[in-house]
Amino acid sequence: MGVTNLSAVLKELSTIPIIEEKKVEDFSGKSLAFDAFNVLYQFLATIRDSRGMSLTDSEGRTTSHLIGLLTRNSQLLSKGLKPVFVFDGKSHELKRSTIERRSEIKEKAEKEYKEALKMGDMERAKSLGQRISRLDSNMIDDSKKLLDLMGIPVIQAPGEGEAQAAQIASEGTVYAVASQDYDSLLFGGPILVRNLNISGRRTLPSGHVRMIYPQEIHLDKMQKGLGFTREQLIDLGILMGTDFNPDGFRGVGAKTAFKFLKKHGDFLTIRKNEKKVSSVPFDNYEEIRDIFLHPNVKKGVTFSFGEYDVEGILHFLVEERGFNADRYKNLLRSTAESIETMNKQTSLDDFFG
DNA sequence: CCCGAGTA
């Protein structure tokens, strides 16, 4: 999850427009560091059958994440994007309670889901199904295996994936971080790209349909538009709630957090002067701030892109997971072909400067 | 999530 509700702040409180609308093709030739868990959870939540159940192979193993990774990444590769996947390592102890709470919520949703199924309330079942996605170590392993077969580099972060992704983005090893969360910006990643693993149209809870485009957000522009330093952006996040203090503060949302920060300058001064923030016990401020300012990351990480191995992918998905070969072989071949023609083109470009 | 078939 992470910091997800910053959109309102960026749209309504900034003096300059911060969110740049892009097309997927605009990222052709650029490498993007995807927060792997972020992507996988997205697939697990959305790739479901009409009863809200994950898709599985004949042995009951979930395959939703594999379908998502294969189709989405094949499209991105066809358009010349160079995805890199960064997996979470050990999560910070302050995040544990968040994780535990999420798993409680999931257990509750699971019970309600079964009831909804019994009652035949499919709409409700489907929406509950989305909340009970679990990512186990087998799913992580076969995601890595599939990515490897697709030639997509897999990076193992020592801690937060989002932090490691931000690190390689600041080092210029990748162009940007791709995620739905804003955390990479708080970790110091200079560019964030959102909506890159989401299709063009989305049905909102209200029933309205809206087009979704990739968005590019630059940290420096965001700081300029809001008039905040990076430290203040971190304070903003903490006031609104992060993975490390998920509750935030009662009655403090985007606007109030922004207002407090403008008035007092930093979190500790707000804590001294604003009742909404001071009335709650909260002694992890320095530690949380430090997670964002000095994250647990590896420096100087390098990687290389591999071959898109059509035969290998087919073997894994068809032989081992029961995918329908006819359904996917066209996608695989045309993807391999686009990659090949693009490689030829870029090597020509390199040759001629 | 993505795709294809069916429909207008």
Next chain:
DNA sequence: TACTCGGGG
């Protein structure tokens, strides 16, 4: 061309 629906495993 635009949209909805069902299926994918």
